[in-house]
Amino acid sequence: MNENIKILAIESSCDETSAAIVINGRKVLSNVISSQIDIHTKFGGVVPEIASRKHIEVIALVVQQALEEAQVELKDVDAIGVTYGPGLVGALLVGMQYAKSLAYAIKKPLIGVNHIEGHISANFIQYSDLKPPFMCLVVSGGHTFIVYMKDYGEFEMLGQTRDDAAGEAYDKVARAIGLGYPGGPKIDKISKDGDENAIKFPRANFHENDSLDFSFSGVKSAVLNYLNKKQMKGEKVNTADVAASFQKAVVGFLVDNAIKACKLKKVNKIAVAGGVAANTYLRKTLIKEGALNNINVLVPETVLCTDNAAMIGSAAYFEYKKGNLSDLRLNAVPNLKLGQR
Known part of the structure; x- marks a missing residue:
């Protein structure tokens, strides 16, 4: 197995659209985040329909920017990790469908990631020797x-x-x-x-x-x-x-x-x-x-605490190592429990 596994990760569970390139679950080459806070502030909270539409608008640009910042071509990615729950169902579907389409097009493995597991895995990025x-x-x-x-x-x-x-x-x-x-x-x-x-x-x-x-x-x-x-x-x-x-x-x-x-x-x-x-x-x-x-x-650090794709890339790497891959039937699970697959 390639010793430097490059994961293209996508996160869209709520109101941040994010994409990242992560190597071996710990080294971040890029972590692009498009936030919607300014949009939802006037409503006093996240409006799911608006969040979903905004994800659709920016997801392709965010993924492209993550690849460019990492200086990685799509063909060199080993797998694609994506959040499939928990979260807002419409928001999840945007990121997940984009990831599934991309995985199919470039013939790379797809890895569904639990959002909470992603948050926990952010610590593997911050502390490279943490086990x-x-x-x-x-x-x-x-x-x-x-x-x-x-x-x-x-x-x-x-x-x-x-x-x-x-x-x-x-x-x-x-x-x-x-x-x-x-x-x-x-x-x-x-x-x-x-x-x-x-x-x-x-x-x-x-x-x-x-x-x-x-x-x-x-x-x-x-x-x-x-x-x-x-x-x-x-x-x-x-x-x-x-x-x-x-x-x-x-x-x-x-x-x-x-x-x-x-x-x-x-x-x-x-x-x-x-x-x-x-x-x-x-x-x-x-x-x-x-x-x-x-x-x-x-x-x-703060950027790894809030929703971001780097943490999803870290969690996806450890699932990849275990052989826990997803197929194109992967669906959004808004109430996904930790440890559930």
Whole structure:
């Protein structure tokens, strides 16, 4: 087998159209991302139909740019990796159909990639010597998991959210306090000017003391109730204090469960993945608590936390090595579970 496997990867699960060329799952030659944030901001969130149309408009250009930046010709690609779930079904179909057509035209293997596995695999790009087993905290707008990665492509789910994902809670609270979309970066920024101890927002308590699950609907509702009470009394709201106190409650929950998971499995490495992994307060808090517990915290650079094709190329490489190829009947699975094929 060729020692330098070049994967052309395509990602279109939500509102970023991305293509990348990745060698051996760890070296990125190009990682082109066309973002739609400015388009969806005025709607207060991602509009699926608009996202799909925009993917159609730019996907060919994004793929071509990725090839040109990598100085790789299409004929020299060893395989094509593409996200097939989870995500918005229309958005997934655009990237997937393009990848399938391309694979058929150039007679190269097709590899369907789980988007969440892609996020986890971003750490293999950031840390070239990283190998399983390790723990991973996956935190994004649609997902919040604690996953034990036993081997490449082999996962054990230890905890997950029972309602809202952490990123979803960030977006909803940001909207409620007038910050708008996207909520995560805006709350992260304004929180630096607030007092995180100004308001004590609650954390979900489960009957099972050993549970590693999450729940963020309660803290979201507590913020809304706080705002409503202030409005009814005609009192001024300190937005920075609300944001900082909310963020402390959410991040504290994430970090505590992540550390508990590491102790449970007796591992001293935890990687962070997903869009919320770009949050500076989460990074700082997890690194601090990790140091106190002799746990090494691995955090990818920001561009590898948000949706991108390089992470899909990394995950696709490890599937390729295992011989887990897809055929042209591959279809979008919007609710695809981690580890499911």
